[in-house]
Amino acid sequence: MENLKVSDAILVREYLGGNENALSKLISRHQHRIYSFIYSKVFDKDVAEDVFQDTFIKVINTLKKGKYNEEGKFLPWVMRIAHNLVIDHFRKNKRMPKFENKGDFNIFSVLSDSNLNAETQLIKEQIEFDVQELIKELPEDQLEVLTMRIYKDMSFKEISERTGVSINTALGRMRYALINLRKIIDKHNLILTN
Numbered sequence: 022m023e024n025l026k027v028s029d030a031i032l033v034r035e036y037l038g039g040n041e042n043a044l045s046k047l048i049s050r051h052q053h054r055i056y057s058f059i060y061s062k063v064f065d066k067d068v069a070e071d072v073f074q075d076t077f078i079k080v081i082n083t084l085k086k087g088k089y090n091e092e093g094k095f096l097p098w099v100m101r102i103a104h105n106l107v108i109d110h111f112r113k114n115k116r117m118p119k120f121e122n123k124g125d126f127n128i129f130s131v132l133s134d135s136n137l138n139a140e141t142q143l144i145k146e147q148i149e150f151d152v153q154e155l156i157k158e159l160p161e162d163q164l165e166v167l168t169m170r171i172y173k174d175m176s177f178k179e180i181s182e183r184t185g186v187s188i189n190t191a192l193g194r195m196r197y198a199l200i201n202l203r204k205i206i207d208k209h210n211l212i213l214t215n
Contacts, residue, residue: 029095037084044084048077051096055103062107062143072110076103108147155205156198163198166191 027046035043055076060069079102083089089098156164165184169175175183180191
C-alpha cells in the first residue's frame with residue numbers, strides 16, 4: 022500500500038537524488054501494465070522481456086542524463102518508449118516493407134488504410150504521430166491546404182473557395198506541401214513503414 026501513496030513524480034525525483042530503491046518502486050508499480058502492452062504487440066514472451074528490459078535501460082539513461090521533463094506523466098512517457106522500441110524491433114527484423122520514396126508514394130494512403138492487423142496498426146499510429154509533427158514544419162499556406170485536403174477531406178474547389186485562391190493555386194500548394202514533406206522526411210532521416 023505504501024507504494025501507491027508516493028507519486029511517480031516524487032519517486033523520479035528521489036531516484037535522481039540517488040535513491041535507487043525509488044526506481045525499483047516505479048518499475049514494480051508499472052511492470053505489469055508495460056509488459057502486458059509490449060506482449061500484446063509482439064506476442065512472444067522472450068521478445069517482450071527483451072523490449073521491457075530495453076525500455077527501462079532507456080528510461081534509466083534518459084533520467085541520468087537529466088532529459089526527463091514530463092513531470093506527472095511518467096507512465097505515458099515510459100509507454101511511449103516501449104511503443105517506439107516495439108516498432109524498432111519490427112523494423113530490425115524486417116517484418117515490414119520499407120518505402121523507398123520512389124514514384125508516387127503517398128504517406129496519406131498508408132494512414133487511410135483501415136484493414137490493419139495489430140502490428141500494422143501500431144506502425145500506423147506511429148506514422149500518424151510522426152506526420153503530425155512533420156507537417157508543422159511546412160509553410161502556413163501549404164499546411165492549410167494539406168490539412169483541408171487530407172484531414173478534412175475537402176475538394177480543391179472547396180479549398181479554393183475557403184482560402185480565396187484559385188483551384189490551380191490550391192493544387193500547387195498541395196503539390197509543394199508533398200514535395201516539402203518528402204524533404205522534411207529525408208532531413209529527419211525517417212523511415213516510414215506500413
